[in-house]
Amino acid sequence: MKVIHLHQDEKEIIQLAVENNRHAQHKIYAQFAPKMLSVCRQYIKDVHQAEDIMITAFMKVFSNLKHFEHKGSFEGWIRRIMVNESISFLRVQKQVKFTEDENFFEERFNNIESQFSVEDIQFLIDSLPDGYRMVFNLYAIEGYKHQEIAEMLGISEGTSKSQLSHARKMLQDQINKQKNYDYGTE
Amino acid sequence: MTMEPNKMEEVFRKKLNEREIQPSEAAWDRLDAMLSVTENKRPKRNFRWLYVAASMVLFSGVGLLLMHQERSNQTLPMNSNDNVVVEGKAIKEAEAVSEPVNGDGSPIFEKHNNAETLAEHQSNTSTPVRKKQKVANSTLQEVRIDKVPVLQETPPVILENTHQEPEKMLAVNEAPKEKPKVKVNANSLLSSVEGELNMEFRETTLDKIKKNFKTVKTAVANRNYE
Numbered sequence A: 001m002k003v004i005h006l007h008q009d010e011k012e013i014i015q016l017a018v019e020n021n022r023h024a025q026h027k028i029y030a031q032f033a034p035k036m037l038s039v040c041r042q043y044i045k046d047v048h049q050a051e052d053i054m055i056t057a058f059m060k061v062f063s064n065l066k067h068f069e070h071k072g073s074f075e076g077w078i079r080r081i082m083v084n085e086s087i088s089f090l091r092v093q094k095q096v097k098f099t100e101d102e103n104f105f106e107e108r109f110n111n112i113e114s115q116f117s118v119e120d121i122q123f124l125i126d127s128l129p130d131g132y133r134m135v136f137n138l139y140a141i142e143g144y145k146h147q148e149i150a151e152m153l154g155i156s157e158g159t160s161k162s163q164l165s166h167a168r169k170m171l172q173d174q175i176n177k178q179k180n181y182d183y184g185t186e
Numbered sequence B: 001m002t003m004e005p006n007k008m009e010e011v012f013r014k015k016l017n018e019r020e021i022q023p024s025e026a027a028w029d030r031l032d033a034m035l036s037v038t039e040n041k042r043p044k045r046n047f048r049w050l051y052v053a054a055s056m057v058l059f060s061g062v063g064l065l066l067m068h069q070e071r072s073n074q075t076l077p078m079n080s081n082d083n084v085v086v087e088g089k090a091i092k093e094a095e096a097v098s099e100p101v102n103g104d105g106s107p108i109f110e111k112h113n114n115a116e117t118l119a120e121h122q123s124n125t126s127t128p129v130r131k132k133q134k135v136a137n138s139t140l141q142e143v144r145i146d147k148v149p150v151l152q153e154t155p156p157v158i159l160e161n162t163h164q165e166p167e168k169m170l171a172v173n174e175a176p177k178e179k180p181k182v183k184v185n186a187n188s189l190l191s192s193v194e195g196e197l198n199m200e201f202r203e204t205t206l207d208k209i210k211k212n213f214k215t216v217k218t219a220v221a222n223r224n225y226e
Helices: A002-018 A022-043 A047-063 A074-093 A118-126 A130-141 A146-153 A157-185 B007-018 B025-104 B106-121 B127-136 B138-153 B155-225
Strands: none
Touching: A002 A022, A022 A047, A022 A074, A022 A118, A022 A130, A022 B025, A047 A074, A047 B025, A074 A130, A074 A146, A118 A130, A118 A157, A118 B007, A130 A146, A130 A157, A130 B007, A146 A157, B025 B155
16 A cells, blocks of 8 residues: 555656646655766766766656656666766767777676675776776666667677676776785785 | 676676765756756747747638638629619519509599598597508608598598698609619619728738737747847
8 A cells, every 4th residue: 555655656746747846856856866876977987977967867857757657667767867868978978989899708707795885896887998887887787688788879789798798807807906905915 | 608797796786776876965956947947948939839820820810711701702793783683673663563553543542531431430549540541651640640530521621631642642652763773872882882891801900910920020039039
């Protein structure tokens, strides 16, 4: 019963936001902004830039809210808009180009302990080039398929796979370095 | 080959999805301002479309109206010709009816004499006679009723009175003769007036369109300035 009530509540707020009710719009913003800024931050190293992207993405959320069909989760729908906005920013503003590269190699991850903090993880991801980071985020964090990523970024599926393998390799190297550094200091 | 998300990535995903970064205070203010800007823009656009749509509807409506009127004008002369023919016939008929009355004159005398004699037989103020006379002519009736007692005393006066009456009756009969002529004039006048009215209507509607166009123009200009 409570779940149904909450869902109805969300529907109501969305409807009000569609009608440009600023209070409802702020409610939606306040509920999702911190998570969505985190999503944008995955792709964009600079927090302020990430916030700019989040604001433009929220503009798109509100202008397209009447098209939201209440089929999937509302958060998922907003998140998609955030991811698309971040990607288009990197591709258009930062002119990130992908070199068509069908070579990917097998890489093996050492089991890592979950002692990594979010900051550590973000630091590792930040160290990746924009292209690698995009593919890695889309595939490993968002859970998109290579075919979907290829369509989103306008690249071939093979390139998406090779970018992912490069990203993984780089991440592994970074983690190994970190481990060696940690062992060295101990 | 390990293309599937591995354990490390699971950890990454979990930790990243749990993360929240509080945006700056100014972020909402900026979004609020952006929303206000688009809100103000949208109705303006809608109004502009409304102006365009309204003027288009107005023009097409006026055009259709004028076309319709032009069509009815084309059909009007045909009707007026028919009317003229019919009127001519009507005049002839009226003349045919009135002529025998003029020529004879006597039947009217007789009728009136009968009426007067009836009045004599009945009491001075008998309603049925009055009604009959009313049907015949309004001005003559009362004169006659007034003179009824006089007639009883001096019969020759009746003749004098009746002599006067046919002239009056003739005048009354002549009146319908003139009426059709007037009617013909009235119709032609009417059609000409109608034409003038159409012209006036066209002018006024054109003025109205001009005014509306000006208002639309100024409104759009003001909007553009804004």
